[in-house]
Amino acid sequence: MPTLSFKLNAHLYLRDPQHTVLGQNIIQVSVQMIDRLGFEQFTFKKLAEEINSTEASIYRYFENKHRLLLYLIGWYWNWLEYRIDLFTNSLTDPREKLKTSIRIIVEEKKYDQAFDFIDEVALHRIVVAELDKTYLTKQVDSDNKEGLFGGFKSLCKKIAEWINQINPNYPSAYSLISTVLITSKQQIFFADHLPSLTNIGKDDNRYLKLEQFLESLVFKSIQP
């Protein structure tokens, strides 16, 4: 199986981390560390120690740690969209495409061999815990102008268009799908930490329950 890579918005980084050993190291180890420490406790200094490099060297790749988070989560959305493309490719019915998308959005993530040096399982946990921090900032407008949220928007648009094919009169396709994308992470977080805010448990079939919840939410909502 060939190794793939995504072309991410060039404003996300100063030097493309996919092209060098140090860059790949930064990505790989930062995923582990943010997953372990949480984004607040994670610093470039700690990362530098772990990869036997220096703070200054990391700053040559990323302007700051917020951009690194945007990069990682941007990568995640690209990866999700790639997977959705992969599995909807052969389908023609937009209902089937939508259903498949929801399954892929929700499904328990496994390590994807097609992408070296990214631990998708840890990255998924990062998205669950840190996603909202990417846009809940005072610089959201300037970040957005630079296109740093392109991955999320692109995915949203793709699925919203299928919804509009199913029911052209449904007026809230974008709201519905952004809600689904975010809720799919949030409900997992609640199940783990604030269980009285959810009906999803900690058991093995949590992903199935979540899928049923969201699938019914979406298909009932868009029904004419």
Next chain:
Amino acid sequence: MPTLSFKLNAHLYLRDPQHTVLGQNIIQVSVQMIDRLGFEQFTFKKLAEEINSTEASIYRYFENKHRLLLYLIGWYWNWLEYRIDLFTNSLTDPREKLKTSIRIIVEEKKYDQAFDFIDEVALHRIVVAELDKTYLTKQVDSDNKEGLFGGFKSLCKKIAEWINQINPNYPSAYSLISTVLITSKQQIFFADHLPSLTNIGKDDNRYLKLEQFLESLVFKSIQP
């Protein structure tokens, strides 16, 4: 009209800010400042300067700024629940109660004279922008054990019970209502900053559109 106050979980503060002039000042001015600066840029030092007090004095009321945010947002949930109680009190049909709740959750907030020294309009903007930061932390579990999220949970439970009265077989009442509570803030944020993720605009009838989106989401979902 009498002035009311809420009894918040005592773990939220070290000294009850509602009981002293300094405390009330801390609350009132921190709402203005967090609204203006955002939670990240807001510091106890800046607050102390603005109210002509000292950092040390503020630390006598709140252990840290995260607890202050939890306090303010806890206050907000209490206020929302109080308003929902006020308007559903006279209703008997759980469908009506649910519908009214959604209206109150979504509605454009106005200054509430019943509560001195809290600017509900600014506080609502804080909830829109900062809510997720209250629980997306590494200490969420210990915060939760201390009951710091009680306001959110209480509101969730109340509304979930109405859903279960309407359709006892709907299996995701808690997930649905926590989704609605959070989405109601998120979609406003998207409308202001990431408009391609929502169908809600910046226009005057945004609250009406949001209400229709969420009302249809909820009632179609719980239909047997």
Next chain:
DNA sequence: GCGTTTACGATAGTATTACTATCTAAATGA
């Protein structure tokens, strides 16, 4: 094969943040 760019490690330094500690004065209250 020689000069030049590039990459990166090493080191130092800075303003700010999020506290903690201690001391004193004024107000309160029994």
Next chain:
DNA sequence: TCATTTAGATAGTAATACTATCGTAAACGC
């Protein structure tokens, strides 16, 4: 009146999020 509570004043600390400069080794172009 005396003890306690409350808060202002001041000082200090470890950590964070950078910025700046320097030296060197490898790679790259011609």
